[in-house]
Amino acid sequence: MIAGLKRGRGPLAWVLLASAATATATAAPNSPATATAAGAAHGSLRLHAWEAGDDPAALDAWVHRRMHLADVDVARLVAVKGPRTVANTLRIYDDANNELFLAQAQAQVLYGVGATRELRDKAQALTQEASDAATALSLNQAVYRALAAVPQPADAASRYYLEHTLLEYRLAGVDRDAATRARIKALQDKITELGLAFERAVHDDVRTVVVDKGELDGLPPDYIASHPADADGHVKITTDPPDKGPAQRFASSADLRQKLFAAATSVGYPANTETLRGLLTARADLAQLLGYATWADYAMADQMIGSPANLAQYLQKVDSASREPAAREYAALLEYVRSRDPSIQKISVADARYWQEQYRRARFNFDSQSVRPYFPYAQVERGVINTASKLFHVDIRAVADARTWHPSVTTYDVYQNGVKLGRIYLDMHPREGKDKWFSTAPLAAGIHGRQLPEGVLVCNFTGGTAGDPGLMQYGDVVIFLHEFGHLMHHILGGQGEWSGAGAFGVERDFVEAPSQMLEEFFHDYGVLSSFARHYQTGEVLPQDLYARMNRADAYGRAIGQQQQLTYSAVSVDFHTLPPASLDFDAVYQRDAERYSSFAYVPGDHSWASFTHLNGYSSNYYGYVLAKVIAEDFFAQFDSHDLLGGPAGMRYERTVLAAGSTQPAAQLVREFLGREPNLDAYQRWMLTEFENAPTASSSAH
Numbered sequence: 087m088i089a090g091l092k093r094g095r096g097p098l099a100w101v102l103l104a105s106a107a108t109a110t111a112t113a114a115p116n117s118p119a120t121a122t123a124a125g126a127a128h129g130s131l132r133l134h135a136w137e138a139g140d141d142p143a144a145l146d147a148w149v150h151r152r153m154h155l156a157d158v159d160v161a162r163l164v165a166v167k168g169p170r171t172v173a174n175t176l177r178i179y180d181d182a183n184n185e186l187f188l189a190q191a192q193a194q195v196l197y198g199v200g201a202t203r204e205l206r207d208k209a210q211a212l213t214q215e216a217s218d219a220a221t222a223l224s225l226n227q228a229v230y231r232a233l234a235a236v237p238q239p240a241d242a243a244s245r246y247y248l249e250h251t252l253l254e255y256r257l258a259g260v261d262r263d264a265a266t267r268a269r270i271k272a273l274q275d276k277i278t279e280l281g282l283a284f285e286r287a288v289h290d291d292v293r294t295v296v297v298d299k300g301e302l303d304g305l306p307p308d309y310i311a312s313h314p315a316d317a318d319g320h321v322k323i324t325t326d327p328p329d330k331g332p333a334q335r336f337a338s339s340a341d342l343r344q345k346l347f348a349a350a351t352s353v354g355y356p357a358n359t360e361t362l363r364g365l366l367t368a369r370a371d372l373a374q375l376l377g378y379a380t381w382a383d384y385a386m387a388d389q390m391i392g393s394p395a396n397l398a399q400y401l402q403k404v405d406s407a408s409r410e411p412a413a414r415e416y417a418a419l420l421e422y423v424r425s426r427d428p429s430i431q432k433i434s435v436a437d438a439r440y441w442q443e444q445y446r447r448a449r450f451n452f453d454s455q456s457v458r459p460y461f462p463y464a465q466v467e468r469g470v471i472n473t474a475s476k477l478f479h480v481d482i483r484a485v486a487d488a489r490t491w492h493p494s495v496t497t498y499d500v501y502q503n504g505v506k507l508g509r510i511y512l513d514m515h516p517r518e519g520k521d522k523w524f525s526t527a528p529l530a531a532g533i534h535g536r537q538l539p540e541g542v543l544v545c546n547f548t549g550g551t552a553g554d555p556g557l558m559q560y561g562d563v564v565i566f567l568h569e570f571g572h573l574m575h576h577i578l579g580g581q582g583e584w585s586g587a588g589a590f591g592v593e594r595d596f597v598e599a600p601s602q603m604l605e606e607f608f609h610d611y612g613v614l615s616s617f618a619r620h621y622q623t624g625e626v627l628p629q630d631l632y633a634r635m636n637r638a639d640a641y642g643r644a645i646g647q648q649q650q651l652t653y654s655a656v657s658v659d660f661h662t663l664p665p666a667s668l669d670f671d672a673v674y675q676r677d678a679e680r681y682s683s684f685a686y687v688p689g690d691h692s693w694a695s696f697t698h699l700n701g702y703s704s705n706y707y708g709y710v711l712a713k714v715i716a717e718d719f720f721a722q723f724d725s726h727d728l729l730g731g732p733a734g735m736r737y738e739r740t741v742l743a744a745g746s747t748q749p750a751a752q753l754v755r756e757f758l759g760r761e762p763n764l765d766a767y768q769r770w771m772l773t774e775f776e777n778a779p780t781a782s783s784s785a786h
């Protein structure tokens with residue numbers, strides 16, 4: 087997931103997803119000396135908002151200074167006399183874009199990770215202000231007319247940037263009359279406000295389940311050790327991912343699993359009911375004001391998919407590819423479950439992870455607890471960094487003295503051939519009030535020769551506490567790779583001329599392809615054995631255990647894709663049906679029952695914490711579309727030499743480095759040499775499980 091606040095529309099909409107950078111005094115490309123005149127004027131201001139500490143007033147001053155610099159740029163741009171050129175118009179527009187991007191991105195990240203409630207409150211208000219300023223710029227007719235008067239730039243990247251910017255201006259409604267633009271502005275500001283409130287309610291809502299210590303039966307010893315019982319023999323388990331994940335997968339107590347499911351699917355509920363209704367209403371009103379039947383029509387107009395009608399056809403193809411395999415996976419699972427408990431007619435979604443784990447043990451002789459000792463957090467961090475370094479031919483070096491927003495955050499600089507490309511931050515463990523999901527956010531866009539791109543992973547993995555080795559579930563390692571794929575895309579795709587043409591400016595229904603592609607590297611023994619070592623003995627992950635893990639992991643892929651179709655349908659339906667009468671629980675249940683293999687549990691309010699509804703709005707389907715592309719991409723790599731073969735370099739240059747200087751569909755065609763298709767996706771879903779030995783009774 088990439089961080090998203092507001093999915094408004096406008097040339098700066100994607101700015102809302104990224105955020106500012108940290109120019110260190112020693113980083114040559116960021117130093118005022120190499121900056122242009124405009125850059126030099128801005129150069130006295132620190133690149134990083136958080137360097138002033140946790141004082142909300144300092145953040146306020148920093149964000150307002152950035153917004154002021156954007157205003158200065160806009161005034162300068164409008165005042166230009168004589169013919170419009172790239173240098174006197176597009177460049178200054180991009181400078182303004184960059185300032186607002188920095189303001190919004192850094193405020194947004196601190197809203198999710200700031201150390202104190204006061205700072206997070208201030209960051210939320212400032213994110214709103216910077217977003218509102220971005221919306222105002224997207225409706226500024228003088229700027230639009232100036233950009234429209236710039237002759238076609240000679241180079242293709244600048245030409246596409248200009249064309250795309252003008253397109254987004256028109257989609258934003260810049261050519262409407264003043265009264266309509268005022269109404270658009272008010273609705274966009276409302277959308278930002280309610281989107282921030284929706285996510286904040288999730289950040290602030292950690293639920294706790296209290297159970298008897300005996301109910302921890304089945305959980306790993308290190309988990310039990312880190313959850314001591316109180317004097318009454320009670321243990322607390324929270325809905326934070328490191329607490330919740332293992333309990334859902336391993337706890338043999340059905341009572342614990344159900345309590346935890348009820349708690350986790352109530353996060354954000356009921357507070358977010360009216361917030362979400364207000365958000366969907368404002369989006370529907372805005373879409374109609376701009377001449378679209380629904381928000382989904384509007385939000386897909388500039389995406390690869392183009393329209394909800396195209397999407398319906400596409401999802402039908404994905405459904406056809408995954409429905410039968412998912413039914414077979416479910417039938418095999420149910421047969422196993424009924425052999426353990428004949429009273430079960432249909433497996434509840436609250437028990438799905440537990441029974442899938444049990445089934446993998448029985449069918450594939452794979453206990454996912456057995457690999458956790460090979461994945462202590464700190465070692466995985468080094469392993470993921472080393473893997474990405476080899477694949478993308480970069481050198482990722484720790485920065486010891488970087489100032490960040492929290493002591494647990496680690497900082498690295500990324501180099502290629504000795505040249506610094508950017509900076510990354512890893513904020514990887516849960517804290518009170520912190521964003522509860524796993525995402526990547528830009529902190530600064532890149533501008534060649536002037537500013538290096540910077541980005542951050544905001545995650546909630548285990549580890550980070552003294553005395554706890556932070557043994558990760560293998561699925562968490564896959565998530566780590568996924569997010570690192572986003573981060574590399576942002577850094578490698580942020581080396582161009584324009585702050586507004588970096589990686590996260592690419593169509594949102596493509597942006598999950600580089601991340602999902604990197605997930606596949608988890609399944610390679612060469613990659614894994616380079617870092618998966620037992621945290622106590624140092625033993626490398628045995629090849630036999632690896633093979634069993636891979637076979638077991640392939641089981642459930644089709645069920646997982648049907649689950650992705652559920653979320654895609656919810657996301658579209660919420661943005662298509664009339665919001666006033668929308669019954670969130672009923673629509674969620676209907677979509678779950680249409681696709682999910684597992685029984686819906688009454689009281690499942692998962693939509694109330696489905697933060698993708700803010701960042702991705704109607705377009706969650708992008709995960710599915712991009713998954714198909716990611717598998718097609720991955721199939722181009724040499725499976726015997728994933729990191730060393732030529733595909734890595736070609737992929738980096740063709741797909742990642744291009745950022746958003748071309749339409750995504752063109753990047754995909756260039757790398758594949760043809761249109762993408764579902765062949766590799768279908769093979770990924772089918773082969774390993776279908777070809778695995780038939781069920782044995784080696785359950786334990």
Ligand SMILES: [Zn+2]
Pocket residue numbers: 087088568569572598601
């Ligand atoms: Zn992602």
